[in-house]
Amino acid sequence: MRRFTRHLIIAAAALPLLATAAAAQAQSSAWPTKPITVVVPYAAGGPTDTVARLTALGLSRQLNNHSVVVENATGAGGTIGANRVATAEPDGHTLLVHHVGISTAATLYRKLPYDTRTAFAPIAVLTDSAMTIIAREDFPPNTLPELVQYLQQQKDKVSYGNAGIGAASHLCGMLMMSAMNVQLNTVSYRGNAPVMQDLLGKTLDMTCDQATNTTGQIKAKKVKAYAITTKQRIADLPDLPTADESGLKGFEVNVWHALYAPKGTPEAVVQRLAAAARGALKDAEIVKRFAEINTTTANDERASPAGLARTLNSEIDKWAPLIKAAGQYAD
Ligand code: ASP
Numbered sequence: 001m002r003r004f005t006r007h008l009i010i011a012a013a014a015l016p017l018l019a020t021a022a023a024a025q026a027q028s029s030a031w032p033t034k035p036i037t038v039v040v041p042y043a044a045g046g047p048t049d050t051v052a053r054l055t056a057l058g059l060s061r062q063l064n065n066h067s068v069v070v071e072n073a074t075g076a077g078g079t080i081g082a083n084r085v086a087t088a089e090p091d092g093h094t095l096l097v098h099h100v101g102i103s104t105a106a107t108l109y110r111k112l113p114y115d116t117r118t119a120f121a122p123i124a125v126l127t128d129s130a131m132t133i134i135a136r137e138d139f140p141p142n143t144l145p146e147l148v149q150y151l152q153q154q155k156d157k158v159s160y161g162n163a164g165i166g167a168a169s170h171l172c173g174m175l176m177m178s179a180m181n182v183q184l185n186t187v188s189y190r191g192n193a194p195v196m197q198d199l200l201g202k203t204l205d206m207t208c209d210q211a212t213n214t215t216g217q218i219k220a221k222k223v224k225a226y227a228i229t230t231k232q233r234i235a236d237l238p239d240l241p242t243a244d245e246s247g248l249k250g251f252e253v254n255v256w257h258a259l260y261a262p263k264g265t266p267e268a269v270v271q272r273l274a275a276a277a278r279g280a281l282k283d284a285e286i287v288k289r290f291a292e293i294n295t296t297t298a299n300d301e302r303a304s305p306a307g308l309a310r311t312l313n314s315e316i317d318k319w320a321p322l323i324k325a326a327g328q329y330a331d
Contacts, residue, residue, distance in 0.1 A: 041081025043191025058280020
């Protein structure tokens with residue numbers, strides 16, 4: 001074949017590739033072309049909602065005040081909202097803020113409509129927060145050892161609110177029941193905001209909830225706090241002992257939140273979103289507002305697609321054997 005003809009054939013073969021790359025480039029440089037929706041899989045006013053709303057504010061500021069709206073798609077422990085995003089148009093206009101529960105649901109649910117490891121384009125880890133074991137303000141026990149004793153005596157009469165199977169409050173409750181050797185009467189809600197309302201209204205006995213949602217109520221003494229689930233006490237709540245030091249040896253739960261897009265979102269959009277997320281996590285006002293509710297912002301290494309992919313996969317691997325050992329599944 002003459003050299004010239006061969007070059008033509010090679011060039012023609014490369015055309016579709018070039019066209020695809022050009023289309024992706026055009027698509028990403030045009031992005032965003034309409035309001036960005038951040039789906040929260042739990043109720044408005046709860047901890048995930050708070051993380052999502054502060055993130056949405058930060059993303060909007062990073063994107064020249066582009067409109068970023070939050071939508072609560074609740075139910076089934078957060079899997080309904082996750083599925084909403086897994087099946088959304090992968091154009092960078094529909095995102096998900098979810099927490100550690102996305103990794104536990106991968107094992108807890110026998111059938112999920114999406115494959116957790118592959119259904120999303122990871123964008124960035126956002127925040128971390130300890131959980132707090134709390135009860136209605138007039139609940140009889142005053143310390144964690146007293147609580148364990150009380151729960152053992154009451155058998156299953158004490159009500160425990162969670163945000164559904166797969167929520168962090170479900171995970172914490174499951175670990176707590178096994179560590180304390182107690183059975184609680186579990187009541188499922190669509191998020192921790194309504195759980196907190198019922199604790200304040202004293203129609204529910206107890207829960208385990210992120211410091212993001214409980215710091216203010218603990219400080220105002222509107223709920224009774226027994227322990228924090230970090231290894232060390234935290235400076236802002238110095239009188240609150242760790243679960244570990246109060247007798248639940250090794251008890252530790254960290255609730256990480258992260259931002260996802262649907263699988264297939266153009267790489268250039270993923271990178272722009274990740275850069276915007278990193279910028280948002282350095283926005284002084286946002287960092288301050290998170291700090292006030294004992295919620296820390298992720299560093300650049302974790303606030304990246306690779307950082308989130310690593311976190312998501314290692315958390316699925318970490319929780320799977322514990323959930324299997326507990327033998328608690330949902331359909
Ligand atoms: N993150 C909460 C939980 O897992 C739910 C919520 O954000 O409302 O328990």
